[in-house]
Amino acid sequence: MNKIIIGDSHAATLKGEYVKNIDQYNDHIVDIAPIGPGAIVRELIVTYETGRKGPTPLITNALSKSANKEVLIMLLFGGEIYNSMSTDTQKLEPFDFCMPDGAETVTDCQYIPYDMVYESMHNELRQLSQTITFIGKSGYNNICLMSTPPMHNSSKILKQKLKARYDEKGIDYKDIYIQSNELRKKLWTVNQTVIKDIAQELEVLYYSPPPETFSSDGTLIAECEHDGVHGNRKYAQQILKDIRVRF
């Protein structure tokens, strides 16, 4: 099945590989449209001057790449809440929560109910329903929500990498706050659960990255990791090959 991938900065990772080796992928990828980094789920639907609400033109442009409505529209959005709870340039208060299958008690900090973490992420990502409704109304009935990769498993290395990334962009951030490895891993797991659940609620497909991109602790293997937050070219290759087989 042909595919159009629309997403945040993680889609840009895939786009980089796609553009470089388009001949390898154009048998099943019609287009990859990274439409912006970070907090964009709530910005996918915009209000036009007429007062009408609709999807951002970036989505309609991406859809226009295929006249064939049988194409699979893959949405790749990780959500702002997961990112900003995990790392930020503003001070992050320490907190912790228990996973449903975990028997551990948490550390000496503010405890947050699992449901509250889940609900916060769910409220954000559930906003994708408007976008999915629009895509459906446009005649595209094959839709899939994609999982995003986890951040680097070492907070220390993640900090170094993020600092380098900001330096590259000429952005001066004095401090980057990063939650513990364990907490970030839990936040990512909840986020993936939410994406999966929303796919089920909205009756669309769900895609999770192939197991070979993950190490035993559930984080990206070093060879697939780029800047602490995104996958690299190898990761993109794995994903693009995997979705050829899966869909």
Added chain:
Amino acid sequence: MKPNYKTCPYNNFQREAYWSKAVANIAPNTLDPCSHVNFTIDAETKISTAGSCFAQHIARYLKQNGFNYFVPESAPTKFKNEVSSKYGFGVFSGRFGNIYTARQLLQLFQRSYSEFHPASEYWVNENGRYVDPFRPTVTPNGFVSLAELYSDRASHFRSFRKIIESSDIFVFTLGLTEAWKSKMDGAIYPVCPGCGYGEFDENKYEFINFNVAEVVSDLSSFIQKARQKNERLKFIFTVSPVPLIATAENRHVLSSTVYSKSVLRAAAQEVVDKVADTMYFPSYEIVTSPSNRGSYFADDLRTIREEGVKHVMTIFMKHLANRSISAHSNEKKLANLEHKRIFHHNDVTEVLCDEELLVLGESYE
């Protein structure tokens, strides 16, 4: 012969001592039954609140008026308020849920300092999730595991200890005398087991309606224990003007309401009369005074209209903070209300009350 009043002691009493001058013949919104205060607050005073539903209004005004409202059990700022308040964050200084009775408050202290370990540690709801019997509404769907319940409880106890040990003033709004307790160890529940959470079993639970002596004893014990941890801690007690939503006594709910409020009012007075650095603030009197002819109650005759809350807090600020409340505190700030769990529509600011669980069952019958 004319009656002789020359030596009548009432001749020299202040204006506020006379019903006609202090209640009947004044503009209702000028009623001020707060005769004196034992201490004052300023922007630096660290104030904590707990208690029944009405305590949420006090918390709201303290925050809106720039006071140092102490909330050690708070959600990280990354969580939106409409979600975090649903889980009990920011409603009071800690995620207590409602603390309706003095015994419940005392037992919270005892549990937080490992002086009391109730036998009923958890209930299991219909979905197989775990419920904290002492705070059933702070995690509405229950905890995902026992580990989560214990972690949450430990965090809550830590925060309560911070409230006790770091606050300058603890404001407690007494709400009820009726409660349900464990027959095994006397543990008091905020809501009757079986009413929304848990399962009622007459072999395990029994009704109790505290009398004045019991409330005085519980409050006094709480003060004494708290001051062992923080000797500078001062206390303000108020009585909630909100009537009982239902009574478990075999009598009319109005009679039970009058009994409860009378006991609480008398007990609060007895405590403040004998314990230094405590005071009573007359929220109850302001709202229920005949001078406002019931106008501070909404149509359900229980919910307090915003106008009534504003009157209470105007008097509170005038005497305790020597200032008026912010002119925009109600109108503008309510629009951006921190706690979306507190809903504001028309002239009523609704607060969430665990007690409402007692009658929610009516709609399922």
